[in-house]
Amino acid sequence: MPNPKNRLKVIKGLFDLCADAPVNERDTLLASSDATPEEQHEVKRLLTLHNTVDSNAQQTHIIGQQLRALSQSMPAGQMLGPFAIEEEIGQGGMGIVFRARRADGNYEQHVAIKIAPSFASADELQHFHQERQILARLQHPNIATLLDGGATDDCRPYLVMEYVAGKAIHEHCLAHQLGLKARLHLFIEVCKAVSYAHNHLIIHRDIKPENVLVTSQEQVKLLDFGIGKALQGEADRTNATALRGMTLAYASPEQIRGERTTMSTDVYGLGALLYCLLTGHSPHGLDNNSAEQAVEAICRTETTAPSRAQVDTGGIEDRRSLRGDLDNIVSKALRKEPDRRYASVSELQRDIERYLNREPVLATPPSFVYRAGRLIARHPAASALAAAVVIAINLGLAASLYLADQLRTERDSLLDAQREIKRQMYTAERTTALLTDMFEAASPARAQSRTVSVDKVLEDGARKIRETLDNDPAVKSQLLKSLAQLNYNVGKYHDAATLQQEALQQLETAARLQTGLRVTEAAHMRAELLIGLGRYQRESGAVNGAAAALEEASTLLEQYPDKRLQAQALHRKGQLISRVGSPDEAIEVLNTAKHIWQQMPDQGGALGLANSHSLSNAYFNKPDFPMAAETESVVLAERIKLLGESHPDTLNSYRFVARSYMRVGRWQEARELAQRAYQVSGKIFSTENKIFRHSAITYARLLGRLGDFQAAAEVLNPFLTGEVRELETTAELYHHRGYFNLNLGHLAQARADLEKAVDILGKIYPHNSDSTFLPRANLGEAMAVTGDAASGIELINQVKQENIVQYGADDYGVASWNLRLARIALHTGKLQEASELNQLSRSINLKTFSHDHPIVLQNDETEMRIALAQGDTLTAIELCKRLIETYEGIFPRDAPIIGRLQKLLRNMRNPV
Structure with a gap:
């Protein structure tokens, strides 16, 4: 009797051959084959089916038939290693799953065994092996664990996985008649599992209810990474391969179109899963065989909001509870364009948590009424009492004050406008005079054959401002602010911070003298100065001062709101948190700022792009390197269009993309981008400029990674000659040069450089800041190889324990x-x-x-x-x-x- 496995291979091979051939040649191919009459008959039946159903249904049905035949060839009791097959529990295009039990007598254990089909192509086998590699990297309580693996007697690979005794998440919700909050809490657990996979550079690409099981103990388990993808340098499969593996009803537009898939693909999948939990069906109401409808619906048709969708059995019956925030959350997750969805799964998860906590969600456009409504929802009793008092007072005063207020407003507006025009004209005149004096000082006639440096020009400008305009502190404040910005632009961060503080003092003087500044205007001017001060102090290493300045700015803007300034304050706060705190917290703050920028007509212009640039840096620190590369690549393209290829901000983006590409294995592109940023920066900036320094460090690190430690050290040497300021960038330069010298065998120089780096960073950051981890560990290694092994090992172990506590x-x-x-x-x-x-x-x-x-x-x-x-x-x-x-x-x-x-x-x- 022929082996049924071999028979299946013959049928599949002959079917593939005939399906690709012209119809009039198929009989000849069948007759000339070695197939038996029964096998030829089965091929003819499948070819008939091939010609009578739509293109995606034919593959689904044919594979289903083959899998059913395959399932009969794995009878109960058959052994795979120490496991005995009990029964089939699932099947799909990527394999068939059996429940099995351990039968070697060591201990009792039930497992799920996934076996590749005997007809699997080389590409499908490769992805089966990839699933094993993916699962081996993922150890999370909400992800089914890989226990073992092997191959059957006929060389089909199999995976032994944790057996999850549970129901699909939508069936669990129906069986237990779960309410809205309970469903959302389950959904949050799914988000945690997917976010964990993303943090390990894995995307799932087939998130659907059947792949999320819930046990009787309410534990969520994410299954089936069969079409998952590792993000480090791996290209997507062809569209045809992906379509065979994924479920159309929950597929994203980019999957349908065969485009590159990213973490945003899983955000869409989670949005589709949430839609199902709320309504009882997929976003477009499709079954898996409706390919043409799926392409039209998923890629072009807008999804009906959950609150307006038809509810199937298993959905939330109370549609009113879905209106507003939940509709907006689902809509944002299911956007057709990946870059308009949530930036990460964590961001989607946090919006659900905000909804459950009755806090404003990012997906809903901010407004006073909306935020007030959320506040009232969180504190109903206190809000009701406060409202009653306010209404009682205002009703009594409103009628009598209305007319007088209108008259005063019109009169004050005219007077304010006149004063503002005069003040702006005077400020412009004084600024012009100052700039004229500064540039005349550098002219050949005034310089008298002396070389006048930029530093000298800036110092003279600061002196002249300080010596004049005492009778007009408001104008003096504005000029000091402009000069602070100039100093920052050339890398003089300490001087910039000093000038900005003087500008704040002059503004306070102007307020005391009542020089005509309105309260709101003065508050906004002060907030802007504080935001700038926070930025300059952060760059100069005064972290505590920066935090205090930004906190004061935020408090002012709560009392006197201004959207653009609020977005700037959040941006600078996010940058600071990214450096000294939690990357996740920084990402949340920066995404809040991004949401504000996106509400503006120009989306913030250069400032909005700077915020996204900082967001990329926070993702890098997380570390979410693919997301960092993806975010910064978008920023780079937009900066080239808006600012040009040689603008300092554009050069910074070249560097950021380069360092992210290094992490994901795109080395040739990384080298080209890093070299460009370094070479162009050197033509524009002095060695004290932060952009030039960081560009040099990135390029040197890349050279070091390629093994050219000598060239890497030579790139950094010019920055560390002569008088060197104790800036954070100086510490980075010493650190990296020390590491390169360590690899070159220049041990004394390496240790000296690393000691300087650690000393400078110790004055800027707390002792356990992650910004000090690498320099301290490298110093420990240098100490060990220069004869102080015990102290070096102790230092590295200290860093290790601090790292474990934090991450x-x-x-x-x-x-x-x-x-x-x-x-x-x-x-x-x-x-x-x-x-x-x-x-x-x-x-x-x-x-x-x-x-x-x-x-x-x-x-x-x-x-x-x-x-x-x-x-x-x-x-x-x-x-x-x-x-x-x-x-x-x-x-x-x-x-x-x-x-x-x-x-x-x-x-x-x-x-x-």
């Missing part, structure tokens, strides 16, 4: 500190300890980075050097060859690290 034990930073400890153990001859620490580092790194990422390759190189130290030259040679091949696949061929490893390989093969 958890599986953070990739912890892996970095373990690697340094491994290298120290290798240096001191403790080879077993070195091997254990290196393996621990690798296991943590692989939760964030792919096997071929340079950060993981550092573990491979350390393993090679440990093998060499143990005298295992053959293993070291094999590891070295593998490293060279991997680097050649990801780096440009001229990367020095490749040449260095090739030289090492030759020396190992032919020792002197």
Whole structure:
């Protein structure tokens, strides 16, 4: 009797051959094949089906038939490793799932086993293996855990997963008649699972109710990463492949069109899932076989709001509870354009939490009435009492005051307008005079053959302003503010902060003298100065002062609102939090600012783009490198259009995209962008300018990653000659030059540089700030290799514990500190300890980075050097060859690290 598995392969292969051939040639192909009459009959039946149903339904039905045939070939009791098959519990285009139990007698355990179909193509098998790699990286209470894996007797791969005894989330809600709040709490748990996957650079791409189970203990489990995608350098599959794996009813527009999928694709999937939980059906009411309807509905038809949608069994019957915020949240998640959806799953999750807490949500346009309504909802009793008092007072006064107020308003408006025109004209005249004097001072006639520097011009300008205009402090304040901005632009952050504080003092004097400034106008001028002061102090390292200035500005703007200034204050606050606090908190603040900018006609222009630029930086710190690269790429394109390619802000974006590309493995593009930012910045700025410094650091880091430590150090040397100010950027320069010198073997210089870096940062940040982690750990390694091993190890362990407290034990930073400890153990001859620490580092790194990422390759190189130290030259040679091949696949061929490893390989093969 023929093997049913082999028979299925023959039928599938012959069907594929005939389906692609002209109809008049199919009989000839069938007759000339080795298939039996029964197999040929089955092929003819499938071809008939192929010609009579629509293009997507035919694949669905044919695959379904094959899977049913396959399921019969895996009978109950059949063993796969230590597990005995019990029954089939699910099937789809990417495999079939069985419930099984452990039968080796060790302990009782039920599992789910997913087996690849016997007819799977090479591409489908590749993605089955990818699912195993994805699941191995994900350890989360809301994600089904991978337990084991293997292959059947006929070489079909299978996965052994945690068995989840539960119902699909929509069925669970129906069975337990859950209310709105309970459903939203379940949805939040799904968001946490997806957000965790995104943090590990994985997108799911098939979020639907059937892939979210809820146990009897109300625990949510996300299943099936069969068409999931790792974000580090992996291209999307073809549209045809993706369509076979995904569920059309919950697919995003970009999936339907075969475009690139990103984290925003999962935001759409979560929006579709939420829609189902609220209404009982998918956003467009489609079944999986309606391909043409799906393309039209998903890509072009606007989704009916949940509160107006027809409710199926299992949806929320009270439609009024869905109006407003929930309609807006779902609408934002289901936008056709990915960049108009929530920026991240965490942002969607937080909006749901805000809704549950009766707080304003980002998806609803802000207004006084809306925010007041949310406040009243949170505090109904107090709000009712306050309203009653206000109404009673205002009704008594309104009639008598109305007419007088109208007359006063018209009179005051005319007088204010006259005063403002005069003040602006006078300010313009004084500014013109100041600028004329400043530039005349630099003219050849006045300079008398002396070279007049920019610093000298700015110092003279500040002196003249300070010595004049004492009788007009409001104008003096404006001129000091302009000069502060000029100093900031050339990198003189301390001077900028000093001038801005003087501007604030002059404004206070003007207010005391009652020089004609209205209260609201004076408040807005003060808020603007405080926002600028917060920015300058942050850049100069005065973090506490910056926080205080921004807090005062925010308080003023609550009393005297101004949307543009409020967005600026939130932006600067988000930047500060990103540097000294939680990236998630910074992202939330910056997204709030972004929402305000988006309400403006120009979306904030250059200021709105600066906010998105800071948002990209916060994502990088999170670390969400793909989102950082995606966000900054959009900013770069917009800045080129708005500002030009050589504008300082555009150069900053080139640098930011470059460093994000380094993290996701796009090395050639990263090198081109980083080199451009560095070279153009050098033509525009002095070595004290922050943009030039950061561009140099990014370019040097890239050169260091490619293995050219000498060139990297030479890039930084010009910034650290002569008198060097103790700025944060100075600390970064010393830190990176110290690291490069450490790798070059210049140990004394390396330790000196790293000690300076840590000393400067210690004056700026708290001792446990993550901004100090890397410099302190590198200093620890330098101390160890220069004879102070105990102190160096103690310092690295201290950093490691602080990292664990802030970000958890599986953070990739912890892996970095373990690697340094491994290298120290290798240096001191403790080879077993070195091997254990290196393996621990690798296991943590692989939760964030792919096997071929340079950060993981550092573990491979350390393993090679440990093998060499143990005298295992053959293993070291094999590891070295593998490293060279991997680097050649990801780096440009001229990367020095490749040449260095090739030289090492030759020396190992032919020792002197």
